[in-house]
Amino acid sequence: MALERVFRKKDFAEVVDALLGDIASGLGGRVALTDAAEGSVVRTLAEAFARELAVCYEQLDSVYRNAYLDSASGAALDNVVALLGLERQRGGHLEGSVVFGRGQPAPEDIHIPLGTLVAGRGVPLFATTAGSVLDKGERSVLVGVRAVDPGGATVKAGLLTHLPRPIAGLESVTNPGDLLLRQREETDEELRARARRLVLSSHTGTVAALEEAVRSLGIREVQVIENPGGRPGEVEVVLGDTDIPADLLEQVRNRLEDVRPAGIVLRCGPATPVFVQVTATLTLNADLPEREQRDIEKRIGDALIAYFGQLKVGEAVRAAKLRALLLGHDAIVGTEPTGQRPLMEPFVWNDGALQSVAFRSLLGNGDVLAGPGERIGLYPEALPLRLSLEPPLLPVQVDADLTLAAGSAVAGLDARVTAVLKDTFERAARRATTGTPADIPYAELRDAVAAALPAAKILRLRVSVIHERDGRVEELDDAAGHATLATREQAMMRRIAVRAEDGHG
Incomplete structure (x- = not known):
């Protein structure tokens, strides 16, 4: 500046x-x-x-x-930072390089300031030794880092994993090689950056200070909730990581005490897990062998586990997104609820047992909401995925036998009866579901045909329904018969036989 x-x-x-x-x-x-x-x-x-x-x-x-941090150098800079209680690092610090990256090419230049902190679980805190830029169109950039505190054992590759202060646009950070002790003295630029971080960290009592204090200990995800439940004067720090041992949790609480605002009640703990059980009937594009069906179930299960595993604290699960995942395999052409069970049902632990919380977390459109401090996930050991794979629904064939009174001449008789029967079966198919098949009473068919033939007297009507999947035949006649239709089945007219008899039947 x-x-x-x-x-x-x-x-x-x-x-x-x-x-x-x-x-x-x-x-x-x-x-x-x-x-x-x-x-x-x-x-x-x-x-x-x-x-x-x-x-x-x-x-x-x-x-x-020489009186200003930005322009002082050498011994004068040592005197300026001494006002903050800092001394120039003379050597013996861990050093190396980290790679900042993202999955897709950067849409614009992403600046990485000098002194950017990089942390990991169980390793010292590091800071970048130079400013850098992830150029537009690139996916990664290599930047040098140096431990904030002197000494320490060699840090193995891959142990630095996240940024205490996230930078928009960067999705990952890691050290590709080991970080080793060096004897190089701290430069003026590095000393200035460390002094600036000290000034920023002295601004305690803010949400940013609380988040940085937690992330500096290797916690990836943290959420600070002010006035939880409408209680003023309280702050709740929710840790989103799922594998936090007791000793690390104690370190986090101690670190938070150093930056806690005066007069504020601060609580810290892991996120409350909300486990979702998925239940769905999936329609295949063909009648596949059992082995292929098991492979499809495994692939869909892996996709669901990956999706739920990346959900953040407080993030909802959309039913539309879940259906898209269920339809992600090429062999799946449809998904329906199984009976009366919802697509997703949320559970929480209560007195050592899983208890459904659908009454408060499940919306009418099938979405599952997470409350403040809750994280939605799967628990396959106790709540396994209930996926039922079904072969495709085949159409039904309809044969109709119609007897009219003598003298009941009707123009276009076959076309009229065919249209009436087809419309009746299609309407029944649209209102049917896998869990609740639709029934077509004989009286409904007879009334529909009679309405289409107002000038004719029907002596006898018999309809045969053949289900192509299992060969089952259902007869509809005046013996109060009825046909059952599963969802998406369509009537296919095969034959209509019409006979004219005398008025005595």
Whole structure:
């Protein structure tokens, strides 16, 4: 950052020109001395005085610059940071490199400031030793890092995993190689960056300070909730990681006490798990062998586990997203609820047992909401995925046998009856579900046909329904018969036989 100067520094030439101009002006009743030629007495005296004055300007500028963190250097910088209680690191710090990356090419340049903190579970805190940029179109950049505190054992590759202060656009960070002890002395830029971090960290009592204190201990996900449940004067820190041992949790609480706002009740603990059981009937595009069906179930299960595993604290699960995952396999062409069970049912631990909380977390559209401090996930050991794979639903075939009274001539009889029967079966198929098949009573069919033939008297109507999946045949006649249709089945008219008899039947 450029310094705002409170005075204008002049160099030697500017001072000489100013002196000669003043001497030649004759202001104040003085004799005007205008002999400014090289070697003249006037110019020699002016230059001698200007040199001393220019040296004073340089000395004042040096004193001015050495009083500020951004411009001081060397021993002067040591004196400035001493006001903060810091000393220059003389060597013996772990050093190495980390890779900042993202899954997709960067849409714009992403700046990584000097002094960016990098942390990991059970390892010292590191900071970048230089500013860097992840260029537009690139996916990763290599940056040098140095341990904040001296000493320590070698840090193995891959142990640095996250940023205590996340940078928008960066998705991952890791050390590709081991971080080793070096004897290099801390540079001025590194010392300035460390001093700036100390100033920022001294701003305790803020949400950012609480989050950084937790992340610096290797916790990836942290959420700070102010006034939880409407209780003023309280702050709840929720840890989103699932594998936090007791000793690390104690370290987190101790670190939070150092930055806790005065007079605030602070609570810290892991997120409350909400386990979801998924129940669905999946329709295949063909009647596949058992082995292939097991492979499909495994792939869909892996996709669900991966999705639920990346959910954050307080993040909801959308039913539309879950259906998209269930339909992600090429062999799956449809998904339906199984009976009366919802697609997702949430559970929580209560007195050592899993208890459903659908009454408060399950919405009418099938979404599952997470409350503050809750994290939704799967628990296959206790709540296994209930996925039922079914072969495709085949159409049904319909045969109709119609007897009319003699003299009941009807134009386009076959077309009318075919249209009526097909419409009746299609409407039944649309209202049917896998759990609740639709029934078609004989009386409904007879009334529909009679309405289509107002000028004719029906003596007898018999309809045969053949289900192609299992070959089951259902007869509809005046013996109060009925047909059962599962969801998405469509009536396919096969034959209509119409006979005209006398009025006595």
